[in-house]
Amino acid sequence: MPSKTFIVRAHARTIHTRPVTFICAKCHQATTRECYPGTPPKYCLNCAPKKKKASATRKPEKGMFKPTHHLVAHRTGEQIPVCLETSPDPGWFWVRTALDWFSGESIIQYHRHKGLYSRDKPLADYSLEEIASTTGI
Numbered sequence: 001m002p003s004k005t006f007i008v009r010a011h012a013r014t015i016h017t018r019p020v021t022f023i024c025a026k027c028h029q030a031t032t033r034e035c036y037p038g039t040p041p042k043y044c045l046n047c048a049p050k051k052k053k054a055s056a057t058r059k060p061e062k063g064m065f066k067p068t069h070h071l072v073a074h075r076t077g078e079q080i081p082v083c084l085e086t087s088p089d090p091g092w093f094w095v096r097t098a099l100d101w102f103s104g105e106s107i108i109q110y111h112r113h114k115g116l117y118s119r120d121k122p123l124a125d126y127s128l129e130e131i132a133s134t135t136g137i
């Protein structure tokens with residue numbers, strides 16, 4: 001590969017995007033998108049205004065994503081393998097998918113008694129099912 005010097009972003013403050021899992025406000029599908037910190041998206045890529053952002057390839061480097069539950073969409077029957085990650089709020093867990101596990105975050109939360117929440121609203125269309133063979137949370 002020929003070498004080239006790029007000064008792109010060399011001195012500017014660089015803000016990295018990271019995958020965030022959320023429920024699309026329009027089609028109510030669980031989805032994971034690249035976004036900038038502090039600005040959680042409202043819509044999935046299908047529903048959002050198009051923006052060019054190539055971020056398909058991301059190679060995992062640390063830890064293994066070990067799904068403990070399935071996030072089940074009642075509407076479609078879709079099952080998304082997720083892992084519950086302890087959140088700062090007592091009793092609450094972050095629902096993490098493989099896509100956001102390494103460098104992203106999720107704004108979907110789960111509480112053993114209160115259930116699933118997204119942006120402080122109950123997620124009625126989804127439920128968590130423990131994956132067999134784990135001793136679950």
Ligand SMILES: [Zn+2]
Pocket residue numbers: 024025026027028029043044045046047048
């Ligand atoms: Zn959508």
